[in-house]
Amino acid sequence: MASQSWVYTDKAKDHFVNPRNVLKDEEKYHADGKGTVGNIKCGDEMMFFIKVDKEKGVITDCRWKTYGCASAIASTSILSEMVRGMKLRDAYRITPKDITKELGGLPEHKIHCSVLGDKALRAAINDYYDKNGMRDKIEKEEARIICQCMNVTDEEIEHAVLEGARTFYELQERTKLGTVCGQCEPEATRLLGEYVKKHFSKE
């Protein structure tokens, strides 16, 4: 009975109940890279700490801290297991979908809680690159403005999709894009489809 009513998979539940690699004492942990993303005002914030084998470019150890709900905790926990021993350039490419796949899926309305983990990891790797004279490897994640009238970016469209927007009308409701001249509708609709596929398709 209990497992049926649980909205998470057993694996996600296990990582929530027994989170792995939580950072215990920040002062004693000498991280080579540290990244913080999110905001507690929005309900979740994550910190990721990595140790790197500089010769091989491999993550040898990592720790994390998360303020957030069960899926935020579970996804950071499983991410910390995924990246150990991973090459930096591979870790850089981890997507939220990789994380949810590893968890055996998340309920649809919880997927937006899992998108911070990979960002926190990339922030930690960027921090490492920055400190070790490898700034050229940092890929800027710059938002692109899609709706000029209402100043809405592709990032905001992605966010709206994660929150549940599935139609252009729902995008408009959430972001107010396309409510003035409407020129951005084709591009916004294209991105909508792209982000739905990125985060919610079953493949």
Add this chain to the structure above:
Amino acid sequence: MAKRQIYLDNNATTPLHPEVQRVMRKALGMFGNPSSLHSFGREARGMVEDARERVASFIGAEADDIIFTGSGSEANNTVLSTLTCQSKACDDKCEHVVEIITTKIEHPCILETSKCLEERGTRVKYIDADCLGKINIEQLKDSITKNTGIVSVMMANNEIGTIQDIKEIAKIVHERGALFHTDAVQAAGKIPVEVGDLDVDFLTLSAHKMYGPKGVGALYVKKGVPFCPLIRGGHQEKGRRAGTENTIGIIGFGKAVDMREKEMEKEGKRLLELKAVLKQGIEEKIPDARFNGHPMDCLQGTLNMSFDGAEGEAILLYLDQEGIAVSTGSACASGSLDPSHVLLATGMQPERAHGSIRISLGRHNTIKDVERVLYVFPGVIKKIRDMSTVETGKE
């Protein structure tokens, strides 16, 4: 082995009272349509009207003033939607109200209906609440204009338990010539509700918040007040709410209010004592626990609190692991991005609202339950805070 389950979410819904179960079971075989003239129908009609008498007497009304609905939400929707109906086709019973006033801390069934009415051209004003959840009476006084047709203010809040001074508010509204509705879904069955004393025009009730069945609500409509049905197409409820009556649910509702009349006062005192033990224990055992809502004018069994550095859904699910059922105002639990609109309306910072937990005690809860919560709760908060990015206890 399964852990003992402790249900502390009685503002969400309550289990059926054993007496309610008994009368509903007994009535299960009675299938007649109360509208039928034959003996089957007459039997059902008798039971429904008996329940109506009981529900009416419970709030000091007459049976004629009670309309049974499918839920408290339906009753609330009915009041706002039909008074603001602008159809010229409607006869002169309709009020064609163009402006309504409600508050920022109402249940979503009032707020979302109001938002929808706004889109259809009704002017809606939302009254603020203070940090304890009491609405701003001066703002209300200033907001009522000659166009204001109806004011709707909930009697007790479901999330923080704050009780409004409905009698005073009704007087203010009536002095300024508007009608007054109160959503008493959370209040009724916990504190005395007398429509005559409160002097309200409409009042909403729900059975499942007072150990009755789900799927039954009631709307009190004062005699002589304009009324127009939301659900049409039948003569049931004297033409005020179409649809064959939820006979067995209504019978259960009747028994539920009967039992409330007998038990409410004594139980209220008991729950107040239990809550005091719970609150004191949490204060002693958990650092930086903050209590939300009004310290005095609050439903006896409702305790809403916030824990900095700990997110509500995580708290809820760790407690659930221990067999303890509570509720949260965090955004994540609702699937939206915003935390509780009620807590935000009291001026609370979003980060604190995300970490809110509501415990609502009921008639089956005992001191043992409270002791178990006090045993488990501190460890849960510590576990979450230990992995949190937010440093606590350093203010």
